[in-house]
Amino acid sequence: MNWPRPRLPRGRLGGLTFAAFVLAGLVSIPGPRYVGPFADNDRSRSAVLALLADNVSGDISAQDLRDALVSGTCYAGLYTDDNTVTTQTVTSTPATFTVWEGDFPESCADGDYTADGVTLPAYAADWKIDFSISFFADTAAEFQFHAALDGVELSECGLERKIATAGQAGVGAAGFTCIVTAAASDVVTIQTEVDSGSVELTPFEADLSVVRVDM
Numbered sequence: 001m002n003w004p005r006p007r008l009p010r011g012r013l014g015g016l017t018f019a020a021f022v023l024a025g026l027v028s029i030p031g032p033r034y035v036g037p038f039a040d041n042d043r044s045r046s047a048v049l050a051l052l053a054d055n056v057s058g059d060i061s062a063q064d065l066r067d068a069l070v071s072g073t074c075y076a077g078l079y080t081d082d083n084t085v086t087t088q089t090v091t092s093t094p095a096t097f098t099v100w101e102g103d104f105p106e107s108c109a110d111g112d113y114t115a116d117g118v119t120l121p122a123y124a125a126d127w128k129i130d131f132s133i134s135f136f137a138d139t140a141a142e143f144q145f146h147a148a149l150d151g152v153e154l155s156e157c158g159l160e161r162k163i164a165t166a167g168q169a170g171v172g173a174a175g176f177t178c179i180v181t182a183a184a185s186d187v188v189t190i191q192t193e194v195d196s197g198s199v200e201l202t203p204f205e206a207d208l209s210v211v212r213v214d215m
Helices: 017-024 043-051 061-073
Strands: 075-080 087-090 111-114 117-119 125-137 143-147 154-161 173-181 185-192 196-210
Touching: 043 061, 043 143, 075 111, 125 143, 125 154, 125 185, 143 173, 143 196, 154 173, 185 196
Parallel strands: 087 185
Antiparallel strands: 075 196, 087 196, 111 117, 117 185, 125 173, 125 196, 143 154, 143 185
16 A cells, blocks of 8 residues: 655754754754964065966965965064164265164064164065154264165165254254165165264154055
8 A cells, every 4th residue: 555655844854943953963064164274474466466366266265365465564664762862973985874772563574773774575576665864963064864775875765954053953854755676685774974074963863664565
């Protein structure tokens, strides 16, 4: 004798909810893919473009996006604040500016005031360099300040400032901004010189910031 096959009510499986089947082990739900954690890596512009070339096959991962984000937020800097004591002897021969007392917050690049410079990441990139200073000197003189990459002065990236009166009464201020292409691991410093003689320079305030701009 053929008995009729029982029918299950719609929306429920024989009176059991879908959750009950899961708990009973009769139905499995795939878990999320393991995706880390991984270290974030800053990359060159060309490396980021290659990483995010397209997503036709779904290969761009969350980590790829994190790397792209980190690569676009590279910066570092040095500062001197409210100084009236530390001086530097400046001559007509360009020399590295050394009166720094602290580092700004940084990412990717490495500011080190004890080494008087900012070390850039291990790839070529374009950077914006901002420098400002207020200072006085023990002798009236015309000062020059320029950015330098690995000790090579950048003539197009600097300023001239004449101090007409010696001492704090003759304090002056100046600054410059420029965009440069730097090689891998270049070190950004500031070089200074005077038109003639030997002068004691006292910076009240000085700031150097380096920010990546090609992302």
